[in-house]
Amino acid sequence: MVLIGVIATAIGIPLALIIPWFPAKGSIQAGNIRTLYDVLIIATVPIFVLVETVVLFSVWKFRMRPGQEEMDGPPIHGNTRLEVVWTAVPAILIVSLCTYAYTVLRSNEANKQGAMTVNVTTRQFAFQFGYPQANGKQILSPALYLPVHQPVVFKLRSYDVVHSFFVPSFSEKIDAVPGIVTTLRVTPNALGTYPVECTELCGAGHSLMRATARVVSASAFQSWLRSQSASAAPPIGAPPPEVNQAVPGYAPGGSGASPPGSTPTGSSPAAPSSGSPSSPSSSSTGAVAGKAVFTGDAGCSGCHTLAAASATGTVGPNLDVRLRADCASAGSKSIRGATLQECIRTAITKPYAYLPSGYSAGIMPSNFGQRLTSDQIQALVNFLASAAK
Ligand code: HEC
Numbered sequence: 316m317v318l319i320g321v322i323a324t325a326i327g328i329p330l331a332l333i334i335p336w337f338p339a340k341g342s343i344q345a346g347n348i349r350t351l352y353d354v355l356i357i358a359t360v361p362i363f364v365l366v367e368t369v370v371l372f373s374v375w376k377f378r379m380r381p382g383q384e385e386m387d388g389p390p391i392h393g394n395t396r397l398e399v400v401w402t403a404v405p406a407i408l409i410v411s412l413c414t415y416a417y418t419v420l421r422s423n424e425a426n427k428q429g430a431m432t433v434n435v436t437t438r439q440f441a442f443q444f445g446y447p448q449a450n451g452k453q454i455l456s457p458a459l460y461l462p463v464h465q466p467v468v469f470k471l472r473s474y475d476v477v478h479s480f481f482v483p484s485f486s487e488k489i490d491a492v493p494g495i496v497t498t499l500r501v502t503p504n505a506l507g508t509y510p511v512e513c514t515e516l517c518g519a520g521h522s523l524m525r526a527t528a529r530v531v532s533a534s535a536f537q538s539w540l541r542s543q544s545a546s547a548a549p550p551i552g553a554p555p556p557e558v559n560q561a562v563p564g565y566a567p568g569g570s571g572a573s574p575p576g577s578t579p580t581g582s583s584p585a586a587p588s589s590g591s592p593s594s595p596s597s598s599s600t601g602a603v604a605g606k607a608v609f610t611g612d613a614g615c616s617g618c619h620t621l622a623a624a625s626a627t628g629t630v631g632p633n634l635d636v637r638l639r640a641d642c643a644s645a646g647s648k649s650i651r652g653a654t655l656q657e658c659i660r661t662a663i664t665k666p667y668a669y670l671p672s673g674y675s676a677g678i679m680p681s682n683f684g685q686r687l688t689s690d691q692i693q694a695l696v697n698f699l700a701s702a703a704k
C-alpha cells in the first residue's frame with residue numbers, strides 16, 4: 316500500500332506541475348502566485364494520494380464476503396495517539412499554508428516606490444485607460460500600454476454597473492464599482508501583448524468588453540505617450556460627478572473609446588482633428604463635432620454600426636441601414652417626433668420611447684440626456700441626420 320502511494324505521488328506531482336493551468340506570466344505578482352500554486356500542488360497531492368489509497372485499500376480489504384451479511388464489525392474505540400496526530404498534522408499544514416498565502420498577498424498588494432498611476436474607467440461595454448499628466452490633464456486610450464518593469468497602480472472607476480478588470484497574464488483582478496475607486500497593483504515584467512477582460516456579467520455586451528494590454532520597453536512607452544498627447548483631441552464634455560470628484564482635473568476626451576476589437580493603437584482613427592471644438596472652422600454643434608462625440612467617450616460606436624464614423628458595433632441597430640427607416644415608420648412618428656432630427660434626439664435621450672423591431676429596452680444607456688451636454692446632443696443629431704442614408 317505504501318509503495319502504491321509513493322508511486323502515485325511520484326507520478327501525480329510532476330503531472331500536476333506540468334499541466335499549464337495559467338497563461339504566460341506577465342508580472343511579478345503572477346510569478347508569486349504561480350510559485351504559491353506549485354507549493355500547494357506539492358503539499359496537497361501526497362495528502363490526496365494518502366486518503367485515496369487508504370480508502371480504496373479499505374474498500375477492498377474489508378469488503379463483505381458471502382455469509383457475512385448479518386455480521387457486525389469489531390467494536391474498536393479510541394486511539395489517542397492517532398487522534399492527536401490527525402488533528403495536529405492538518406492543523407500545522409493549514410496554518411503554514413495560510414501564512415505563506417498571506418505573505419504572498421501582502422507582497423503582491425504592497426505599494427511599490429515610484430509607481431505609475433493608470434486610471435481605468437469602465438462602462439457598458441468598454442475599458443478606457445487614462446494616464447495622468449503633469450499639467451493635470453490625462454491621456455486617454457482604449458488600449459492599455461505599460462512600460463516593462465514599471466510598478467503600476469490601477470485606479471478603477473465605473474460609469475454604470477459593476478465591472479471587473481482582469482488581465483489573466485498579470486494574475487490580478489479587481490471589480491470596478493460605481494461610486495468608489497478600487498485599486499490594483501501590478502508590475503509587468505515581460506514584454507508582450509495580453510488580453511484584458513471584463514469578468515463581471517455586466518449586460519448584453521459583456522462578452523465584447525475586452526481590450527488589449529501591451530507591455531513595451533520604457534522608451535517605446537514614452538514615445539507612444541508623446542504621440543498620444545500630440546494627437547489627442549481636447550476633452551469634450553464633463554464626466555459624471557462621481558468620476559469628477561475622485562480625480563481632480565480628470566476629464567474624458569473625445570479620442571477615447573473605440574469599438575471593442577478595433578485598432579489598438581491608442582488613437583481613435585475616426586476622431587478627426589478638425590472635429591475638435593477648439594478648431595475655429597467648426598462649431599461645437601456641427602456634424603464634425605457630432606462625429607467626435609459618436610466615436611468618443613460616449614461609446615456609441617461600440618454598439619452601433621455607422622459607416623460615416625467607421626463604427627462597427629453590433630449590439631444596437633445598424634444606423635446606416637435602419638435609422639432613417641425606423642424614424643419614418645408610422646409607430647415612431649408620434650412617439651419620437653415628426654422630423655428626422657426630432658426622432659434622433661428622442662432615440663438618444665429617451666431610448667426606449669420607441670423600440671426598433673428586434674431590440675429590447677435596457678441595453679442602450681438611458682442617461683445620455685444627463686451625461687452629454689446639450690451641444691453634444693445637438694452635434695450628434697446633426698451628425699446622424701447627415702450620415703443616415
Ligand atoms: C450599450 C450599447 C449602446 C450604446 C453605448 C449606444 N446605443 Fe444606441 N441603441 C442601442 C440599442 C440596443 C438600440 C435599440 C433599442 C433602443 O432604441 O433602445 C439603440 C438605438 C439607437 C438609435 C435608434 C436607432 C433606430 O434604428 O431606431 C439611435 C439613433 C441610437 N441608438 C444612437 C446612439 C448614440 C448617438 C449613442 C451614443 C451617444 C448610442 N446610441 C449609444 C445600443 C446602444
Ligand SMILES: [Cu+2]
Pocket residue numbers: 438439440477478479513514515516517521524
Ligand atoms: Cu463589464
